[in-house]
Amino acid sequence: MLVRPALLSTWPPEPKDLFGAEGPLVLEVGFGDGRFTAELAKAHPDWCILGAEVSATSVLKALRRMRREGIENVRLYQGTGPFALRNLVPPRSLHRVIVNFPDPWPKKRHQERRLLQERFFRRLSTRLQEGGALLLTTDHEAYFRFALEEAERTGLYRVEVRPPPEAHLRTKYALKWKEAGRAFFHAAFVKVAEDPEPWPPIRRYPMAHALMEGTLPETLPLSKRPVSFPGGVAVFLEVARGEEGHYVLTHVEEEDLTQDLLLEVRPSARGIYAGVCRFGSPLITQGVKEAVRALVRELERVGLEVVQDHT
Ligand SMILES: C[S@@+](CC[C@H](N)C(=O)[O-])C[C@H]1O[C@@H](n2cnc3c(N)ncnc32)[C@H](O)[C@@H]1O
Known part of the structure; x- marks a missing residue:
């Protein structure tokens, strides 16, 4: 299994x-x-x-x-x-x-x-x-x-x-x-002995998204520049237009963990959802949250505004 x-x-x-x-x-x-x-x-x-x-x-x-x-x-x-x-x-x-x-x-x-x-x-x-x-x-x-x-x-x-x-x-x-x-x-x-430094598990978060308002652009030109954060790096690899919104293939590297996941930007009942797509069940870590934050910053640059921030 x-x-x-x-x-x-x-x-x-x-x-x-x-x-x-x-x-x-x-x-x-x-x-x-x-x-x-x-x-x-x-x-x-x-x-x-x-x-x-x-x-x-x-x-x-x-x-x-x-x-x-x-x-x-x-x-x-x-x-x-x-x-x-x-x-x-x-x-x-x-x-x-x-x-x-x-x-x-x-x-x-x-x-x-x-x-x-x-x-x-x-x-x-x-x-x-x-x-x-x-x-x-x-x-x-x-x-x-x-x-x-x-x-x-x-x-x-x-x-x-x-x-x-x-x-x-x-x-x-x-x-x-x-x-x-x-x-x-x-x-x-x-x-025969144990290192005194504890090694706690990686922190897992329940969610990483923001709700935004404004007009969803037809195309989403995202920076390919890597986003660095303490302990890792994230990069937007590709953007695809779906029926409802945009999917962003995102690469996140953290210590001992590399994930390729989809972020999504799409209309929802409570505003424009910008966050992790459940496809592939990514582990929501600090690095994934940082990637979502970077996506939200990019959306702010094209005129959207955050109304609820769960990043
Ligand atoms: C030389 S092969 C040996 C495979 C197997 N143990 C054997 O004896 O046939 C080394 C294996 O370690 C895997 N590997 C390399 N780095 C790893 C890591 N950090 N964690 C888990 N597996 C790793 C590789 O993908 C590869 O399958």
Whole structure:
């Protein structure tokens, strides 16, 4: 089953609401085609396994696999691992985090994109149970050493370097690298202390819109200049004329969360509505509110006036 953050009735969700059951909570980051996830779920039917994967194609493949194999103890989220960790996992609740063959970002200038960095390990410690652990398996020795150093710098983990468990060598990438004759590296990062800095979930708002009065223009020429706000950026990509009004394809980037959503400007019973379109169920965050505010400013420039502001 897919996890759609905007549709969750409690925020952040309780694992029993996500899974309809209680059991050791496990997060797999970057599950790819989900074959490992499926095997893990079958080996531990009492575990509640949450997978986070940025590739929509992979999520679809994995979702089909879970359905085909009748697996019920897995929930899949399309988005980043850090978003899932922050927002879908309560503090001190995780038994395990599994990262198999993370993208290594070998170029020096891309290293900041690596998942397993000091800041990630610090934040992870707020979500792991006492004695909970992250298990890393990779073929990339430089990334492996990097991850060990980053974790050790936090002082929050006991690092155990061991041979990779057999099951972790049956992922799509493991099989590919086995055929290429590569060596494998594995470590367990066991939590021994917790970072004192809390890591609260992202704030979710119930709405973001304004009601305006004036004449809706035939065309809506919006600035393509990015709108920056603390912690992110939004940009209007395209405007389309609909039957009732205008739809604005908008890109919003915030920490660990990128959304492409529709804003809309259309007549309503109470005035001209300028705000989030429910299509695609976007998560209404600070960044989305900032994008709506920018849209309202643009509409003010073409003569509309705000009568009610819920941005
Ligand atoms: C090299 S593949 C490994 C896939 C799978 N674990 C395997 O071993 O076959 C890395 C995967 O991580 C995903 N990924 C990269 N960055 C991610 C992130 N920040 N959060 C979640 N998934 C991510 C990629 O889309 C890709 O599917």
